[in-house]
Amino acid sequence: xxxxxDLAVLRFPEAFPLWHRQYGRAGLRRVLRAAxxxxxxxxxxxxxxxxxxxxxxxxxxxxxxxxxxxFTAEGPRAEGDYVLAVATLEPRKxxxxxxxxxxxxxxxxxxxxxxxxxxxxxxxxxxxVPDGQLAALYRGARCVLYPSLYEGFGLPVLEAMACGTxxxxxxxxxxxxxAGGAAVLADPASADALAAGIAExxxxxxxxxxxxxARAAEFTWPASADAxxxxxxxxx
Numbered sequence: 001x002x003x004x005x006d007l008a009v010l011r012f013p014e015a016f017p018l019w020h021r022q023y024g025r026a027g028l029r030r031v032l033r034a035a036x037x038x039x040x041x042x043x044x045x046x047x048x049x050x051x052x053x054x055x056x057x058x059x060x061x062x063x064x065x066x067x068x069x070x071f072t073a074e075g076p077r078a079e080g081d082y083v084l085a086v087a088t089l090e091p092r093k094x095x096x097x098x099x100x101x102x103x104x105x106x107x108x109x110x111x112x113x114x115x116x117x118x119x120x121x122x123x124x125x126x127x128x129v130p131d132g133q134l135a136a137l138y139r140g141a142r143c144v145l146y147p148s149l150y151e152g153f154g155l156p157v158l159e160a161m162a163c164g165t166x167x168x169x170x171x172x173x174x175x176x177x178x179a180g181g182a183a184v185l186a187d188p189a190s191a192d193a194l195a196a197g198i199a200e201x202x203x204x205x206x207x208x209x210x211x212x213x214a215r216a217a218e219f220t221w222p223a224s225a226d227a228x229x230x231x232x233x234x235x236x
Contacts, residue, residue: 001035001036001037001038001039001231001232001235002031002032002035002037002038002039003038003039003040003041003063004032004038004039004040004041004045004048004049004152005041005045005152005153006041006045006048006150006151006152006153006174007024007028007045007048007049007052007053007152008092008150008152009021009023009024009028010024010025010028010029010048010052010053011048011052011150012092012149012150013025015090015091015092015118016117017117028053029053032049032053032055033053033054033055035059036059036235037059037060037061037231037234037235038055038059038060038061039060039061039062039063039228039231040060040061040062040063040152041062041063041064041065041152041153041174042062042064042152042153042174042177042178043062043174043177044152044173044174044177045062045152045153045174046060046062048152061227061231063224063227063228063231064153064178064219064224065153065155065158065219065221065224066219066220066221066222066223066224067155067158067159067162067216067219067220067221068131068159068221070131070132070135071131071135071138071158071159071162071163071216072135072162072163073139073162073163073164073213075132075135075136075139076136076139077136077139077140078133078136078137078139078140078141079140080108080110080140081107081108081142082107082108082109082110082140082141082142083102083105083107083108083109083110083141083142083143083144083145083198084109084110084111084112084137084138084141084143084144084145084160084165085098085109085110085111085112085113085144085145085146085147086111086112086113086134086144086146086156086159086160087111087112087113087146087148087156088113088114088115088116089111089113089114089115089116089118089120089121089122089125090116090117090118090120091118091120091149092148092149092150093113093116093120093148093149094147094148094149094170094188095111095120095122096120096122097147097188097189097190097191097194098111098122098145098147098194099122099123099124100191100194101145101147101191101192101194101195101197101198102124102145102195102198104191104192104195105195105198105199107142107198108124109122109123109124109145110124110126110137110141111124111125111126112125112126112127112128112129112134112137113125113127113128114127114128115127134159135159135163138159138160138163138165139163139164139165141160141165142166142198142201142202143160143165143166143167143168143184143198143201143202144156144157144160144165144166144167144168145168145169145194145197145198146160146167146168146169146170146175147168147169147170147186147188147194148169148170148173148175148188149170149172149173149188150172150173151170151173151174151175151178152173152174153174153178154169154174154175154178154179157169157175157178157179157183158178158215158216158219159216160212161182161183161211161212161213161215161216162212162213162216162217164209164212164213165209165212166183166184166201166204166205166208166209166212167179167182167183167184167201167208167212168183168184168185168186168194168197168198168200168201169183169184169185169186170185170186170187170188171185171186171187172188179215180215180218181211181215182208182211182212182214182215183208183212184197184200184201184204184208185197
């Protein structure tokens with residue numbers, strides 16, 4: 001049994017280093033085709049496995065990720081007036097437009113995440129931080145801006161919601177599915193649309209926070225573990 005978080009390396013190989021592309025073309029497909037079952041973290045990722053690898057639909061089961069308990073509205077809040085982006089510095093995360101959108105909205109952008117590939121560098125990058133510090137950054141933010149161009153799940157969407165912070169994200173790939181109607185959806189190709197989304201979170205803050213709490217509560221690691229255990233029993 002194999003778990004797939006996304007197939008970005010197959011969908012957008014040009015966005016990855018050579019080694020990743022080579023592995024994706026050869027090793028990844030071979031492993032997935034040999035698996036007795038495939039766990040996909042979203043319906044979107046399931047559809048990608050079926051389309052890009054040729055795995056039979058009945059061999060793929062969706063088991064979503066969960067939200068760690070540290071991500072809660074209770075706890076310290078980072079100081080300042082800012083919008084937060086949580087993403088590895090790589091092309092598909094669309095961080096250049098996040099920077100432009102924050103400038104249009106007249107707010108500071110802070111970016112948390114590992115340095116990736118593709119020569120992406122953005123102002124406001126603070127690097128990787130421990131989960132406790134990340135939770136404080138979520139709580140202190142006006143909103144979380146997650147305008148990725150491709151995701152197999154999009155865990156920061158739910159982590160932000162669990163911390164009581166509204167989210168602006170993309171109506172594409174897995175983000176809309178994960179948000180479940182509890183986030184503002186904005187065209188990731190338009191900095192103007194993303195800036196408008198930031199403004200909308202201010203107007204709808206109370207509503208979005210309540211919707212976000214409810215949505216994030218649906219995703220727990222014990223529920224995910226139970227679903228994987230059930231699949232193992234089915235395969236036995």
